[in-house]
Amino acid sequence: MFILWEEPKRNKSIGKSEWEIVKKQWKNRCAVCSKTEKSVGILHKAHIKARSKGGSQYIPLCPTCHYRYDHHQLNSTELSRIGLTKEQYKRVTPRKKKKETGFLW
Numbered sequence: 001m002f003i004l005w006e007e008p009k010r011n012k013s014i015g016k017s018e019w020e021i022v023k024k025q026w027k028n029r030c031a032v033c034s035k036t037e038k039s040v041g042i043l044h045k046a047h048i049k050a051r052s053k054g055g056s057q058y059i060p061l062c063p064t065c066h067y068r069y070d071h072h073q074l075n076s077t078e079l080s081r082i083g084l085t086k087e088q089y090k091r092v093t094p095r096k097k098k099k100e101t102g103f104l105w
């Protein structure tokens, strides 16, 4: 069921120490479901663009929520936790699609 999501190395994202700070801000929990990193195994670095939270930023998401985020399965309550509205969510859809997962909407 799970699709393991690996970040490409070339992706210029935040550094390890910066990421640790981000996770600390979220108390090492998934930003959406609040599960701890320990309970989910790993928290993914998810890139979101939320104007209400100061633009482009990284948030920790558990593998389940990250998958749901990427496939537009988050509801508005969950979106509000990460500072996104439904309208914004529509716009933040990753450009890459289909190829990666074969998932059809």
Ligand SMILES: [Zn+2]
Pocket: 030, 031, 032, 033, 034, 035, 061, 062, 063, 064, 065, 066
């Ligand atoms: Zn989660």
